[in-house]
Amino acid sequence: MRHMLHIWLQVLALSLKQLIGYRTQAIVRSLYVLMYGIMMFVIIQVMFISTDQISTWTKDEVLLLFSVVNCLGLLAFFLFHSSFEQFLNRSLRFGELDLVLTKPISTRFWVSIAKPDISTIISILIMFLYFLFLLLTNSYQITPQSIVSSGIISLFSMFIVYNATTIYACSGFFATQSRQSLEILYKLSEYSQYPVTMFPYSVQILAFTILPTAFFGYLTTVFLLGKGTWQLFGITIGMAIASWYLSQYLWRVGLKRYESASR
Amino acid sequence: MLLKLLPYYYATKNILGVDLEYRFDFFLRSVKYILSIGGMALVWMAVNQANPNSSINNTDIVTYFLLALLLYGFSNFHTAAIETDILYGDLSKFLSKPVSFLQFHFFTLGGEQVLDFLIKLIICIPLFFWINFQLPPLPNIILFLLYLPLIFFFSFCTYAACSLLSFWISNSDSVRMTVLFLARTFSGVLIPYAFFPEQVRTFLMYTPFPYLVAQPIALMQNQISIAAGIEGLGVLSIWSIISLLIMWLLWKRGVDIYEGAGI
Numbered sequence: 001m002r003h004m005l006h007i008w009l010q011v012l013a014l015s016l017k018q019l020i021g022y023r024t025q026a027i028v029r030s031l032y033v034l035m036y037g038i039m040m041f042v043i044i045q046v047m048f049i050s051t052d053q054i055s056t057w058t059k060d061e062v063l064l065l066f067s068v069v070n071c072l073g074l075l076a077f078f079l080f081h082s083s084f085e086q087f088l089n090r091s092l093r094f095g096e097l098d099l100v101l102t103k104p105i106s107t108r109f110w111v112s113i114a115k116p117d118i119s120t121i122i123s124i125l126i127m128f129l130y131f132l133f134l135l136l137t138n139s140y141q142i143t144p145q146s147i148v149s150s151g152i153i154s155l156f157s158m159f160i161v162y163n164a165t166t167i168y169a170c171s172g173f174f175a176t177q178s179r180q181s182l183e184i185l186y187k188l189s190e191y192s193q194y195p196v197t198m199f200p201y202s203v204q205i206l207a208f209t210i211l212p213t214a215f216f217g218y219l220t221t222v223f224l225l226g227k228g229t230w231q232l233f234g235i236t237i238g239m240a241i242a243s244w245y246l247s248q249y250l251w252r253v254g255l256k257r258y259e260s261a262s263r
Numbered sequence: 264m265l266l267k268l269l270p271y272y273y274a275t276k277n278i279l280g281v282d283l284e285y286r287f288d289f290f291l292r293s294v295k296y297i298l299s300i301g302g303m304a305l306v307w308m309a310v311n312q313a314n315p316n317s318s319i320n321n322t323d324i325v326t327y328f329l330l331a332l333l334l335y336g337f338s339n340f341h342t343a344a345i346e347t348d349i350l351y352g353d354l355s356k357f358l359s360k361p362v363s364f365l366q367f368h369f370f371t372l373g374g375e376q377v378l379d380f381l382i383k384l385i386i387c388i389p390l391f392f393w394i395n396f397q398l399p400p401l402p403n404i405i406l407f408l409l410y411l412p413l414i415f416f417f418s419f420c421t422y423a424a425c426s427l428l429s430f431w432i433s434n435s436d437s438v439r440m441t442v443l444f445l446a447r448t449f450s451g452v453l454i455p456y457a458f459f460p461e462q463v464r465t466f467l468m469y470t471p472f473p474y475l476v477a478q479p480i481a482l483m484q485n486q487i488s489i490a491a492g493i494e495g496l497g498v499l500s501i502w503s504i505i506s507l508l509i510m511w512l513l514w515k516r517g518v519d520i521y522e523g524a525g526i
Contacts, residue, residue, distance in 0.1 A: 028434040035444045042448050046458050047306075050314040180291035187299045191306075198309035 007105065008113050015118040033074070033123035037130070040066055040193060055198040060138045061225060062195065067131040068224070069193045069217030072154065074124045076161050076216075081182070082117035084169040088179050092172045097258060108166065108251050141226050149233075150224035156236045157215040163243035164212045166251060173254030192216035208235060215239065270362050275374035282375060293382050300335055303453055304328035310458070319457055323484065325394055329387050330480045331452050336379040337414040338446055338475040340372055345426035346435055354521060365514060369419055376415060399485040406492045410479040413499050417471060418446070420506035427510065430517030451477030471502035 044066060048059040057065070091097045091111065100110050135142070168185045171178040192213040196204050207214040219236060222228050282289050307328075308321045345368055348354045357364040398404065425439035447453055449472040456464060456477040467473050478495040481487045487495075 024434055028437040031437050032440055035441050039444045039448045039453075043454055046454050047310045049458065049460060050316065051310070054310055054313040175285075175287045177285040177288040178291060180288050180295055184291060184295045184298065187295050190299070191302050194306050194309075199305050203305060 004105070004109055011113055012116060012118065015116050019118045019121075027122065030119075030122040030126060033070075033120075033126060037070065037127070055195055057195045057198070060134070060140070061221075064131070064134050064138070064140065064225070065195065065218065065221040066193045067127055067134055068221045069189075070127045071124060071131055072158065072161075072217045072220065073189055073192075074120050074127060076158060076165070078117055078120040078124065079158075080112040080162055081165055081186070083112050083115045084165050085179075085182055086115040087111045088169055088172045088182060092258075093177065107255065112162070112166070140224075142224060143226060146224055146226040146228075149228055150220050153223045153228070153233070153236055154220045156240045157217070157219055160212055160215045160236070160239050160243050163240075163247040164215075166247040167243070170247075170250040170254045173257050188213050189216045192218050208239065212239065212243070271366060271370035274362075274367055275370045278371040279374055279378055282378065293379070293386070296335060296379075296383070297332060297386065300328055300332040300452065307455055307458065322394055324455065326391075326396055326484060327455050327480055329390055329394075329396075330483050331476055333380060333383055333387060334411075334414065334476050334479060335452055336376045336383070337411055338418045338450060339443065339452070340376060340418070340422070342368065342372070342419070342422040342426040342439065343436060344368060345423055346429045346439075349427070349429040349517070349521070350433060358518070365423060365510070368423065372419060373415060380411070399483055402489050403482045403485060403492070406489065406496065407479050407482050409496060410474075410482075410499070413496065413503060414475050414479070417499060417503040417506055418475070420503060420510045424506060424510040424513055427513040427517050430513070430520060446472060446475060449473070450475040451480065456481075471499060474499040474502075
């Protein structure tokens, strides 16, 4: 474990040096997030023009959901999503995984940390500042217990998102090219900015299982607002265990299929 | 004249061949767009249900987003290839060959969007039957089809003009993405125009955005007259000429200072 942490910190340090070399790129990246945030802000404002509540969620609560989802989503992108994209786009297709297989390290661990997108740190900071701004300017019913429970749910949710990213990325072992599989997961995560309860029941089931959009920040916000229940906590634990075993199984099967022939 | 277009025909055929070589990935790309637009139908149906005074019915919202899905590709694409060609010196090969750089990208991108449109049409036709969509009169359909090439032409000129800023700055994609986000927010592809306040709708009619998605959809849903549709076509034509002039000016100035060294 210490060995893995040490490697991860070394990779982060290298990425940070690259970031300092390409500062403009990091600033431009944060502008995308700003523009995207403004676009979502406009959508949420239009949603609440003619109504005060949608599926028991008020505008302020939806804005809080938006900030939490984007903080966690950008964090996931920074920690492992961009590395898995690199894996699908290059490592798998051009045989670069061979070198990784020769290293005395878990292949899955290396693939998920090899290329962190450290330029998203500025974007994460912007979103976090907006999150704090919302907390300070609105009267949410937040208690110390809700903060602790949402923190625990966030950790489990991030773990589920990591497993879901691995599962979607494993499609690369079974198809010549499947870059779009991770793009689909990324697109689905955009719907986590809307309360899951506003969708039909069948879509809610999908959001808690195959398309794990509920774990991209919705449950964290629910627990932060003190609306969490033991059933939701149990579902999160169950999904964490199930997604871990499924992702491990698919990763092992995929690696056995890997021929290293390059495409 | 036809002989002059032959290189662009082969370029388009080549690009389509590359797209269809990885058919699974191409299929996933179509799924991605269906999810990103189709899911918005569920969001706005929930918003509509939360408003007791709404006169919009859910079938209209579903029809709206199915039509938006068909139109999405013509105004939402990326001219990043123009930026990389300029930044990495690949523009030089166009300057020495009898192939116009901008026309090359116009035809290759146009070919991809036409293929995309046909795939989505095949998927949408059964859905139109399922929701019992009533086709509008033939003049409306013809006018709708006339909108498609003009939407693509205007969008290409606008995004290409942003990409041509690469002659002067290395991060012109930030300008292009800003315009893209504005188009997505105000064209009606993410927010049905009926949900915007009246004053905002009136203001937006002076911009090109509603003519990219909302106006053609209103034609197909028989919500506006043929005269209004033709007027919209005229307004979009004027905006297309303006963006074409800007693109041409930027191209002329940019080629004069181009050194071909790459970055």
